[in-house]
Amino acid sequence: MSDFETIIYTVTNQVATIRLNRPQAMNSFNTQLRLDLREAVEKVNTDEGVRIAIITGEGRGFCAGADLKDGMGGHSDVESKLLEEYKPFLMAINDSDKLFIAAVNGACAGIGSALAMGCDFMVMADDAYIYQAFAAIGLIPDGGASYHLVNAMGYKKALQLFVESGRLLPDECLQYGLASKVVPAGELLATSQSWAETLAQGSPIAQRLGKQVMKKAVRSELAEVIDLEAKLQVTASDSEDAKNAVIAFFDKRKPVFQGR
Secondary structure: OOOOOEEEEEEEEEEEEEEEHHHHHHOOOOOHHHHHHHHHHHHHHHHOOOOOEEEEEOOOOOEEEOOHHHHOOOOHHHHHHHHHHHHHHHHHOOOOOOEEEEEOOOOHHHHHHHHHHHHHHEEEOOOEEEOOHHHOOOOOOOOOOOHHHHHHHOOHHHHHHHHHHOOEEEHHHHHOOOOOOEOOOHHHHHHHHHHHHHHHOOOOOHHHHHHHHHHHHHOHOOOOOOHHHHHHHHHHHHOOOHHHHHHHHHHOOOOOOOOO
């Protein structure tokens, strides 16, 4: 376990778990949590012993968004705070070579929902929900929430959710492709850990390159994607992992991936 003021960080079977740990404030973001989360994500990205990461919330909820009691946290305006303290960890997850799973328990609101949607996968407890609280306090979505919602729901549905300060329940999140799995609340962490450990047995190189090309595919023409796939397939096929996996296939045994 690593020492963070507002995060509990553990690693089990090549899976890192990052627990947002401000349960008394529903894990809302203050300055310290933003700094701790950035450091924790960087720790995942640089630790060769970690292949998959889980982000979840301690206590009754995943994250209630920004802590309004925290004020500007030393920033002159909200733009600098968003760009200097939120964007770094959001992009570190997006650009990571590793896969991140959001294990969403209870309320997942505001920029907390942007964090969850920014992960590669989302497992939701059956009593969890995504809450777009911005308009209720005269704000607009931030942290990339607009990007994720429009890509999942389309412009009109996403706009309606925002202006009505609406909630998305787990089944709706499954319908729109925001959630990967919905499980009973009591099974959330065990299911997420089990799935993460299964993914950790896969090829880190294939996962890294596949994540890269599918991120690109969201905003590219078909011809561009085919070109990128062809380029990255060279890296994948030249790896020791791919060569050993082909041998294992013909030997009818399970491959062991080393990330080389």
